Each structure stands twice: as structure tokens, then as C-alpha cells.
Amino acid sequence: MTASGNRVELERTVSEGWFRNRSDIGRADAPAGISGPVGVEGAFRVAFQGERNMEGKKPLVGIVMGSDSDLEIMREAALLLDEFAVPFELFLTSAHRTPARTAAYADSAEDRGIRVFIVGAGAAAHLAGVIASRTLLPVIGVPIDATSLRGLDALLSTVQMPGGVPVAAMAIGKAGARNGALLAIQILALGDGGLLEKLRRYRLRMAADVETKQGTLQWKS
Numbered sequence: 001m002t003a004s005g006n007r008v009e010l011e012r013t014v015s016e017g018w019f020r021n022r023s024d025i026g027r028a029d030a031p032a033g034i035s036g037p038v039g040v041e042g043a044f045r046v047a048f049q050g051e052r053n054m055e056g057k058k059p060l061v062g063i064v065m066g067s068d069s070d071l072e073i074m075r076e077a078a079l080l081l082d083e084f085a086v087p088f089e090l091f092l093t094s095a096h097r098t099p100a101r102t103a104a105y106a107d108s109a110e111d112r113g114i115r116v117f118i119v120g121a122g123a124a125a126h127l128a129g130v131i132a133s134r135t136l137l138p139v140i141g142v143p144i145d146a147t148s149l150r151g152l153d154a155l156l157s158t159v160q161m162p163g164g165v166p167v168a169a170m171a172i173g174k175a176g177a178r179n180g181a182l183l184a185i186q187i188l189a190l191g192d193g194g195l196l197e198k199l200r201r202y203r204l205r206m207a208a209d210v211e212t213k214q215g216t217l218q219w220k221s
């Protein structure tokens with residue numbers, strides 16, 4: 001599958017409500033790149049593999065979210081990982097509604113090849129902390145704006161981990177999801193020179209964009 005194909009699948013995931021349509025998962029005619037339950041019994045796991053040489057590669061990053069309503073934000077992380085050709089999986093579980101499922105996922109992830117988690121949750125957002133409590137893999141938390149407190153509740157729940165079990169807390173919302181992906185890539189790049197080079201080029205492109213925008217600024221009196 002191509003990078004753009006993978007992107008299309010992600011768009012479909014959002015627009016067609018795959019997270020609501022559990023019966024489709026694992027069906028033979030499910031869209032390419034989306035696999036059915038794997039590893040964790042009864043899991044609702046969606047694995048995306050695609051861009052350049054990613055076919056057949058095991059996911060390295062687990063993107064986890066507390067509700068399908070978080071996907072609109074967490075897809076930003078997925079799209080960035082896709083851009084860097086880092087294989088990942090999406091997993092839906094709630095620290096409060098499905099505690100056993102959360103534990104089973106966290107406990108099995110390392111053996112399945114996951115190296116870092118990006119965890120999005122809103123409201124009383126304990127998901128990142130609970131996953132962190134069950135693994136020695138790094139956990140990056142993304143607070144989601146899901147209530148009338150506009151993400152401040154999730155930010156404080158994510159960032160205020162008591163000493164002993166860390167969660168790397170990102171900004172609220174889409175910027176946090178994107179930075180979560182970049183931090184995960186930076187962690188993976190510690191042992192992957194190719195990925196490090198991609199990060200270097202990403203930063204250069206970002207700087208070039210600012211220069212270009214400078215050139216388009218116009219003073220209106």
C-alpha cells in the first residue's frame with residue numbers, strides 16, 4: 001500500500017466510523033491495511049501498515065485512545081507516523097470503562113514489538129498513567145478536549161503523575177498529538193540513523209516554510 005493509500009484508509013476510518021462498526025473488523029473484505037483482532041483476546045485492534053516497505057512490518061508504536069470520539073485528534077499522530085513510515089497500531093480502550101482490556105493490551109504490547117505508546121484521553125484522563133503503570137516502555141500522553149473544561153481536566157490528569165511512574169505529557173489537542181508522534185519518532189531514532197535523518201529533514205522543511213511565509217507577509221496600512 002502507498003503512503004497516500006494509508007492516508008485514505010485513515011480518512012475512511014474517521015469518516016465511515018470504523019470504530020463504531022466492530023463487526024467489520026477482521027472481515028476478509030475489510031479495507032487493505034486494516035487487520036482484525038490480533039494478539040490480545042477480544043481486542044479491537046486496527047493495524048495500519050503501508051507506506052514504502054512497511055508491508056508486513058510489526059507495529060512499533062501503539063496509539064491508544066479512550067474513546068472513538070478521540071480519533072479526530074489522534075489521527076494527527078497516525079498521519080505523522082505514516083509520513084515517517086513508522087509502523088503503528090490503533091487501539092481503543094478505556095481506563096474506566098474497560099480496565100481489564102486496558103491491562104491486557106499494556107501487558108502484551110512489548111512482546112508484540114511495541115516500543116513506545118502515544119495515549120490520548122479526555123476528561124479524567126487516566127489511560128496514559130494506567131498503561132505506564134503496567135510497562136517499562138515510554139508512554140506519551142495527549143490530553144483531549146472532551147468536556148466543558150476544554151481539555152484542562154485531561155491536561156492536569158495527564159501531567160500530574162505522582163513521582164515514580166512517568167508520563168510525557170503533550171499539549172492539549174492536535175498539536176499534542178503531532179508532537180506525541182514526533183517524540184515517539186525521536187525515541188525510535190535513538191537507534192535508527194535513517195529515522196534520525198528524516199527528522200533532520202523535517203526540521204529543515206519546517207524552517208524553510210517559515211522563511212517562505214515571511215516572504216508572503218504584506219503590510220496593510
Ligand code: AIR
Nearest residue numbers: 066067069094121122123124125146
Ligand atoms: N474517557 C473514556 N474513558 C475514560 C476516559 N477518560 C474519555 C475519552 C474521551 C472522553 O472520555 O478518552 O475523551 C469522552 O468519551 P465518550 O466516549 O463519552 O465520547
